[in-house]
Amino acid sequence: MAVVENLENLPSPTTERPIGFGRLKRKEDLRFIRGEGSYLDDIRLPGMVYGAVLRSPYAHARILSIDTSAALDHPNVAAVVTAKDLETLGLAWMPTISYDTQAVLAGDKVRFQGQEVAFVIATDEYSANDALALIDVEYEPLPAVVNARRALDPEAPLIRDDKSGQRDNLASPTWEAGDEATTDRAFAEADTVVTRDMIYPRCHPAPLETCGIIADFNPETGQLDIYNGNQAPHAHRTVYAHVAGLAEHMIRIRCNDIGGGFGNKVPVYPGYVCAIAGSIVAGVPVKWVENRTENLTSTGFARDYIMRGEMCSKDGRITGLRVDAIADHGAFDSTAQPTKFPAGFFHIVCGSYDLQASHVKVKAVYTNKAPGGVAYRCSFRITEAVYLVERMVDALALEMKADPIDLRMRSFIAPEQFPYETTTGWTYDSGDYAKTMGVAMEMAGYEDLRAEQAEKRARGELMGIGVSFFTEGVGAGPRKHMDILGLSMNDGADLRVHPSGKAVVSISAQTQGQGHETTFAQIVAEELGIPPEDVEVRHGDTDKSPYGLGTYGSRSTPVSGGAVAVVSRKVRDKARMIAATMLETSPEDLAWEKGRWYVKGDPEQGAMIEDIAHRAYSGEPMPADMEGGLDAQVIYDPPNLTYPYGAYIAVVDIDPDTAHVTVRRFIAVDDCGVRINPMVVDGQIHGGLAEGVGIALMELISFDDEGNCLNSSFMDYLIPTALECPDFELGETVTPCPHHPLGAKGVGESPTVGSPPAIVNAVIDALNETHGVEHVDMPCTPARVWAAMQGRPEPPQ
């Protein structure tokens, strides 16, 4: 075994590169490569006991009786909790993040397979799981509804009979955006119209670490300590205060290290509430960690949109779009989205095009499937929207016999049109779409690829080139428009520069691997000239960080990053005043260079940030009316969303004998504005592209007619390995965000949003001319593609 120099002995990052933005290696790596991360299941508290959840085998059934006596007789079992016990605590039902209610433990009936029915607490994990088999539940099975269209049938069984006045399976009234009349006119005047039905299937974020919690209630003090890898610790604390009736200041949530989130770790789940209730009752710490099957079948599914799109063109340009969608929320509507947006940001579906008109309708239904849905690496349904519009553009191009890139180029919003108001009400901030598309074409060698495709086609080989161009709205959001459960979607930052000039910045964003400990230190470094290694980023502890709504919807850099930039500038402004006193001049006579205020016209006269910090805490005079210390705090309210975009090109080969699709090349050109750490940005894009490959080709949560989940482990829920992922080719353009303090736009979700339509467009591009295939629903598995090649309808899921 060969060894190399210890990490600590390597040159400091600042000797390799200037302070601030750039490819700085990550500060957080060391503990992870040593196996010293602190994930939820790594934490052990004295006296801790273990919970396990008994789940329903039926998708829809009445509960006739629950007998827990045999489980209670198990020598290692401390308690078995059922809905009856929770009712006495007022915890049998909990609010969802979409103002619906969800059963914590089922009392009246079960509404999806895998629903929580009882919670066993035992001295060890093996015993807790053994005891599940000793609980006897008598069910009366009821007909299940798993198809969202069938759920709308007047004859369909009523799922939510717990809700008074609920007489059908509609989860919310039809929601609309855009304008119907002008859209009808655009279609009436159009040269070409295409219609496509498509499904964005149910899939799952499946972070490698599943969800879990340790609840530790101290009956003496009334303090509730929670360890829980979640994406929004402050919001969770507020929810627990409401749900459990506990004082918010007596709840502390710690998220140490999180093994991926991707939206799965946004909501509060029944298992969390059970563990909290268990700890309150038992007075000892209770740990519950879901296994992989529980993860895939009960927490955090995504998508499940059934969509009909119609798109039209006139004089060679795209002019109108009509969308009718059904959102399948499963048994309880716990979809993650801001209050005023019941279909999330789905109405960004008009995409990157200068449309004359558009009209979008979405209705939401209950089915006997796991509740949700979360936005799997997606800003609130933008993924579904981008998929639809980018598939529609390709369908229209086919109909028009136009090159799909030409049609996009002719229809793009032009750079001089920004800020651009879309026909569904978004105000895009900045962009130069044609330029980014051009970079992607050049990187891909688009003309050569078309020539290669023609040659291969002549030889009977199937090769496809697929394009997508997406615009996302991320960084929710402005408090005048956006809240979740009444909580504004703002984020705080608290920056303290210590007397030695080293700093601590506390943030409300919650990393799940995004590299915040590095990136946010770089923002302070860029703004104040303090080396990033001297800036400690504190997060993941509600006692030690300011209030904010956490990390999802690509909001860390757009919102928290804005907060850190603004708080750094406040500190810099204070430092200027102090420097003026130190240099016996007026603040207006000072100029800033990284890390130093100096006298204009006499650059030798200046004060370094560390000297200013020392002065701020010393006994020396401060500016008049100024308190000592060098610190500041802000709550950042973003003025608008940010609108990153990108041009993606996928090259696929399809085996004519097996219909197996291989992504041979993938070119991704992202414009996410200014990049703080391009290495981290590239890493985010690689990971998101891999998830996009999975969604397009492999990942699917499906059900049989009785509501049995058919993809309940990694044997059936297929995730790309290193062999399914190509060697991704990345490019960039930089169009700064005009309203973000750093010009940054956020990037984490772009690749997952943009890549599935590129891959499906490539599959259709490979098969349309030879096999007449117009559409294949994702995931494009060999069975589905083969059926499409034979002109048959898709095989059942």
Add this chain to the structure above:
Amino acid sequence: MHVSTTVNGEQVSGEIEPRQLLVHFLRETLGLTGTHWGCDTSNCGACVVQMDGQPVKSCTVLTAMCEGHEIRTVEALEVDGRLDSIQQGFHERHALQCGFCTPGMLMTARALLDENPDPTDHEIRTAISGSICRCTGYKNIVSAVRWAADHEAAASPQEV
């Protein structure tokens, strides 16, 4: 039942439940939480450790099967404060994000390089294909293994 095995060079013995999985023995009994579990079905590779130098999924090995064998976990990669080159490579090439798959990836890649010091990219991809990473898209992991291979080659005397 009684089991006696070697973990990271140290002799370990004790009473265990016959059904106990190695991953639980390492994490719960020995407190070696660097080895993770992610799927229960031997698909994800978060639990990979080395058994007599071969990568194995410790969620699919019973502790009882380790009698007389040598187990090596991520905690043993760093020796006397010196990181293994594969650890260094992961840092150099940004081959980790959330870090959850990292220990399993490291042990898999270490075993690959011990057997094949100069693998092709395809050999690297094949070797790690039993492990899932949700964050990196694998590109930088391949690059990190390549980094380690190159640095180990440079550190070793050339064969003549």
